[in-house]
Amino acid sequence: xxxxxxxxxxxxxxxxxAEGVEHVFGYPGGAVLDIYDAIYKQDxxxxxxxxxxxxxxxxxxxxxxxxxxxxxxxxxxxxxxxNAVTGIATAYMDxxxxxxxxxxxxxxxxxxxxxxxxxxxxxxxxxxxxxxxxKDVKDLADTLKKAFYIASTGRPGPVVIDIPKDVTQxxxxxxxxxxxxxxxxxxxxxxxxxxxxxxxxxxxxxxxPVIYSGGGVILANAAEQLTELARQLGFPVTSTLMxxxxxxxxxxxxxxxxxxxxxIEANMAMQHCDVLLAVGARFxxxxxxxxxxxxxxxxxxxxxxxDPSSISKRVKVDVPIVxxxxxxxxxxxxxxxxxxxxxxxxxxxxxxAQIELWRAQDCMKYDHNAAVIKPQFVIEKLYEITGGDAFVxxxxxxxxxxxxxxxxxxxxxxxxxxxxxGTMGFGLPAAMGVQMAHPGAPVACITGEGSIQMNIQELxxxxxxxxxxxxxxLNNGYLGMVRQWQEFFYEERYSESYVASLPDFVKLAExxxxxGMRIDKPEDVEPALRRAFGEYKDRLVFMNFLTDPRxxxxxxxxxxxxxxxxxxx
Amino acid sequence: MRHVISLLxxxxxxxxxxxxxxxxxxxxxxxxxTVAPTEDASLSRMTIVTRGSDEVIEQITKQLNxxxxxxxxxxxxxxxxxxxxxxxxxxxxxxxxxxxMKRMADIFRGRIIDVADKTYTIELxxxxxxxxxxxxxxxxxxxxxxxxxxxxxxxxxDRIMKI
Numbered sequence: 108x109x110x111x112x113x114x115x116x117x118x119x120x121x122x123x124x125a126e127g128v129e130h131v132f133g134y135p136g137g138a139v140l141d142i143y144d145a146i147y148k149q150d151x152x153x154x155x156x157x158x159x160x161x162x163x164x165x166x167x168x169x170x171x172x173x174x175x176x177x178x179x180x181x182x183x184x185x186x187x188x189x190n191a192v193t194g195i196a197t198a199y200m201d202x203x204x205x206x207x208x209x210x211x212x213x214x215x216x217x218x219x220x221x222x223x224x225x226x227x228x229x230x231x232x233x234x235x236x237x238x239x240x241x242k243d244v245k246d247l248a249d250t251l252k253k254a255f256y257i258a259s260t261g262r263p264g265p266v267v268i269d270i271p272k273d274v275t276q277x278x279x280x281x282x283x284x285x286x287x288x289x290x291x292x293x294x295x296x297x298x299x300x301x302x303x304x305x306x307x308x309x310x311x312x313x314x315x316p317v318i319y320s321g322g323g324v325i326l327a328n329a330a331e332q333l334t335e336l337a338r339q340l341g342f343p344v345t346s347t348l349m350x351x352x353x354x355x356x357x358x359x360x361x362x363x364x365x366x367x368x369x370x371i372e373a374n375m376a377m378q379h380c381d382v383l384l385a386v387g388a389r390f391x392x393x394x395x396x397x398x399x400x401x402x403x404x405x406x407x408x409x410x411x412x413x414d415p416s417s418i419s420k421r422v423k424v425d426v427p428i429v430x431x432x433x434x435x436x437x438x439x440x441x442x443x444x445x446x447x448x449x450x451x452x453x454x455x456x457x458x459x460a461q462i463e464l465w466r467a468q469d470c471m472k473y474d475h476n477a478a479v480i481k482p483q484f485v486i487e488k489l490y491e492i493t494g495g496d497a498f499v500x501x502x503x504x505x506x507x508x509x510x511x512x513x514x515x516x517x518x519x520x521x522x523x524x525x526x527x528x529g530t531m532g533f534g535l536p537a538a539m540g541v542q543m544a545h546p547g548a549p550v551a552c553i554t555g556e557g558s559i560q561m562n563i564q565e566l567x568x569x570x571x572x573x574x575x576x577x578x579x580x581l582n583n584g585y586l587g588m589v590r591q592w593q594e595f596f597y598e599e600r601y602s603e604s605y606v607a608s609l610p611d612f613v614k615l616a617e618x619x620x621x622x623g624m625r626i627d628k629p630e631d632v633e634p635a636l637r638r639a640f641g642e643y644k645d646r647l648v649f650m651n652f653l654t655d656p657r658x659x660x661x662x663x664x665x666x667x668x669x670x671x672x673x674x675x676x
Numbered sequence: 677m678r679h680v681i682s683l684l685x686x687x688x689x690x691x692x693x694x695x696x697x698x699x700x701x702x703x704x705x706x707x708x709x710t711v712a713p714t715e716d717a718s719l720s721r722m723t724i725v726t727r728g729s730d731e732v733i734e735q736i737t738k739q740l741n742x743x744x745x746x747x748x749x750x751x752x753x754x755x756x757x758x759x760x761x762x763x764x765x766x767x768x769x770x771x772x773x774x775x776x777m778k779r780m781a782d783i784f785r786g787r788i789i790d791v792a793d794k795t796y797t798i799e800l801x802x803x804x805x806x807x808x809x810x811x812x813x814x815x816x817x818x819x820x821x822x823x824x825x826x827x828x829x830x831x832x833x834d835r836i837m838k839i
Contacts, residue, residue: 228690233701237744240689257744290839291686291747416738419731 115244115275116141119208122251124151125283128179130170130543131155132163136183137223138210141275155543155572158564160187162536164194165562168203168265169537172523173498174544175328177204177259184210185223188269189230193530195265196234200527201349202326204263206254213273214242227269236264244277252287261294262414263326294413298430298438306384306409306426307442313382314454315461316342319365322349322526323387323412329433330354330519333386336440341455343462345373347388348511349526356515357495362462363471366394367664368508371673372465374662378404378670379461385410385424387432389417391527392666398422400669411435470662470675471512479655480629482506482581485636486513489551489579492636497549498523498541502534502558505587508660510553532561535578539565542574549640551577556609557586566619569647577639578649580612583656591659595674616649627653678707679733680725680752680759680829682837686745687713687720694743695722704728704736708761708826719747719839723759723829747839756832762799763807764789765814766821769796773818784810795820803827 113121119142123131132155135143146154157163160182167178178198182191188209198205212221228240237257239250247270254266310316324333324346330353337344337360344354345362354361363370365377377383377395383406388394395401398421410417410424411432418427428435443449473483486509489497499514500523501507507524516522523541525533538552559580569576589604613623622643626635632652639648662673685691692711699706707725714721726736733751740749752759767777769791781788781798784806790797800810804827811822831837 229693232690232694232697289744292744414742416735416742420735423731 111281112278113281114141114145114278115247115270116145118244118247118279118281119251119270119275120145120149120151121281122248122283123179124149126177126251126255128152128177131179131181132157132166132170132540133181134160134163134183134187136187136210138184138187138212138272139181139208139275141272142181142208142210142270154181155539155568157536157539157568159562160190161194161532162539162562162565162568164191164205164207165197165530165533165536166540166543167205167207168194168198169500169523169540170544171203171205172537173520173541175520177206177255178540179206179208181208182210183223184212184227185225187223188225188227192230192234195231195267197525197528197530197533198265199234199236201322201525202263203265204258205265206251206258207265207267209267209269211240211269211271214271215273217271227267231267234265235267236262238267238269240269241274242271244274244279247274248281248283249287252284253289256287256289257292262417295429296413296431296434298411298428298435302426302428303435303438304442306428307439307446309382309407309409309426310340310342310384310439311443311446311448311450313342313450315379315381315458316340316384316450316455317362317376317380318342318344318384318386319347319377319388320344320350320353320386321347321388323432324350324353325519327387327413327432328519329387329436332433332436332440336436336443339440340443340450342384343376343459345369345377347394347526348524350388351511351522352516352519355517357517364511365670367396367666368512368660368662370466371468371470371662371675372462374664374670374673375465376462381406383408386436387412389420390422392421395422395670396664396672397667397669400672403669468675472676473658477629477655480627480632480652482509482583482652482654482658483513484629485579485581485632485652485654486510486553488633488636489553490514492633492640493549493551497521497551498545500524500534500537500541500550500552502554502561503529503531504555504558505583505591505658505660506553506555506558506581509581531558534558535562535565535576538576539568539572539574542576543572549577551579553579553581555587556580556582556584556606563615566616566621566647566649570620574647575645576647578647580649580651581654582609582612582651583654583658584609585656588660594659595663596665612649612651616647621647621649623649623651625651625653677729677733678725678727678753680723680757680827681736681740682750682752682829683722683724683740683746684719684748684837684839685722685743686747687718688745691720691745694745695724695740698739698743699726702735702739704732710826710828723827725827748837750831750837752829752831755835757829757835758832759803759827759829760801761804761807761827762801762825763810764823765798765800765810765819766795767798767814768794768818768820770794777818780810780813784813786810
């Protein structure tokens with residue numbers, strides 16, 4: 108690369124271009140004016156102007172979730188950075204590779220309580236994989252290289268680069284390194300051969316096996332390896348909320364999602380298996396509930412994860428394997444294929460018969476003849492009409508669980524939601540990021556009337572950037588998940604969970620220049636969806652479905668209980 | 677169980693706060709923490725004394741290793757090691773105390789490093805328990821002020837932590 112003198116701002120832009128960045132989501136402000144000026148003069152990437160910095164980060168995050176590439180957001184100092192924090196924490200909890208560039212007051216003003224000054228590195232430290240404050244323009248290019256490297260390798264995560272305004276104005280020779288080595292950072296990618304062998308042997312001897320796959324499978328692009336191994340061995344698979352799409356949901360070996368709102372068959376199989384293969388999952392509280400209850404049953408656990416600290420954190424495991432899950436699964440498949448005998452077919456048959464008995468309880472049933480719209484019905488229709496192949500983002504709450512339960516994801520990176528942090532307001536900006544990455548693809552945002560109002564200003568971004576998102580609002584007039592917990596655990600004291608004074612969403616959508624629809628009868632659900640994805644294919648359509656306010660998400664494991672202690676409908 | 681964890685990290689601004697922040701955000705104990713650059717100015721060497729069950733200590737080690745700036749982590753308590761801590765104690769040195777304090781310092785192999793009309797300042801190095809014993813051996817009213825560094829640790833013999 109040529110050694111010309113550039114300003115810090117130009118260096119930032121050149122580095123992003125060199126990383127192959129095509130979209131940057133952001134919002135300008137005083138501290139980043141020089142960077143925005145450099146953006147104005149370039150044509151390598153497109154900048155998407157959001158209406159709130161939180162949305163910029165969510166959009167970049169979902170852009171990454173749907174493509175596997177590093178998402179990039181750009182915000183100004185002070186409030187720009189603090190507004191971005193929720194987005195950064197969301198990405199951190201779900202291990203999403205992001206580079207977030209924040210402006211900072213000039214170096215001389217740092218610590219002076221300057222206008223729009225905040226200690227961005229300090230504030231974001233607990234919710235980033237790493238962060239940098241660049242005090243010298245000479246360090247800028249290397250820091251950007253490091254940021255992309257750190258964000259996208261090992262267990263991915265967000266990296267913040269805080270750049271003082273004067274650094275964006277100073278000049279130096281520009282050289283973007285091809286690669287970077289860091290003595291303090293060397294993530295493991297290949298699993299330990301001995302452990303892999305031990306684990307493969309364990310799989311071959313399993314009588315009641317379960318594969319429990321998490322978000323790590325999606326992040327590592329290992330869906331194919333997972334599917335191949337499961338089919339080769341004939342082992343049932345369950346996924347976490349974050350792992351959906353890692354194994355094709357319509358497949359008979361798939362048990363559905365497990366956990367707090369998982370299926371009977373998934374939770375019971377998980378509890379009663381004799382060999383558990385955990386792949387890129389972390390046994391969190393919403394997945395296995397009470398670890399003591401989980402550990403009451405004896406079983407051997409094999410755990411593959413790229414992050415050693417995820418292993419034996421909540422549950423002791425027998426065979427830990429640190430490494431890239433795709434690599435390790437492929438190694439397993441090789442070893443089990445080469446073995447002189449597969450798993451005991453009789454035992455597997457009996458185990459599958461047991462699973463079918465659990466499945467026969469049909470825990471996902473709901474009233475198909477109701478006079479009011481059932482939220483589950485809307486999701487099923489959405490699944491049908493989009494052929495199961497849409498990108499689906501969601502917000503957080505009951506609608507998120509119904510989306511996870513009733514939209515049968517067959518491919519990875521189609522289901523985009525905030526699992527770890529549970530960020531209401533994620534869905535719409537996430538849909539923007541997805542639609543930017545996949546122009547022309549159907550993108551649905553399943554949301555609630557509580558969540559959508561947390562970032563509803565982004566309807567303007569959708570207009571400006573021409574994003575034909577289909578908003579599926581399951582409007583039950585309540586903060587539904589709060590209401591459900593209050594019904595179950597607080598003797599129906601519905602404290603502040605009724606959302607009165609909702610806007611007229613149809614008029615609101617129209618005011619922003621979009622198409623609005625109000626649907627209040629079950630028979631109108633399908634026609635509305637068909638119009639949205641047909642006639643209005645190229646428009647943003649805001650569908651306000653008035654759904655049964657008393658519907659709950661089943662099954663449910665109360666917090667602190669075990670996998671076999673589900674509340675059923 | 678008490679553990680002494682030793683680590684090498686990049687000597688960057690904010691490095692200490694990454695470690696202390698990790699301990700506070702995950703609810704781990706810190707009994708003491710000492711840090712300074714050593715023969716290689718690009719690295720800081722840190723000794724952390726902490727307490728926790730085996731599971732907690734395993735998590736602490738893993739979480740520390742996960743920090744991007746950290747180059748190496750070693751639990752010194754996994755093997756033979758040496759710990760030393762430095763204490764400075766300012767004591768009354770008037771009347772009977774003037775002789776008494778000199779004698780006590782000698783017994784504990786401490787050194788008087790500052791002498792004033794009414795006070796001595798004693799420097800004492802050793803494992804934490806020795807410093808505790810010294811404090812316990814002194815008449816409480818004689819202690820005017822004390823400052824301790826927290827433990828620094830190193831492996832015995834061929835046990836070397838270096839990059």
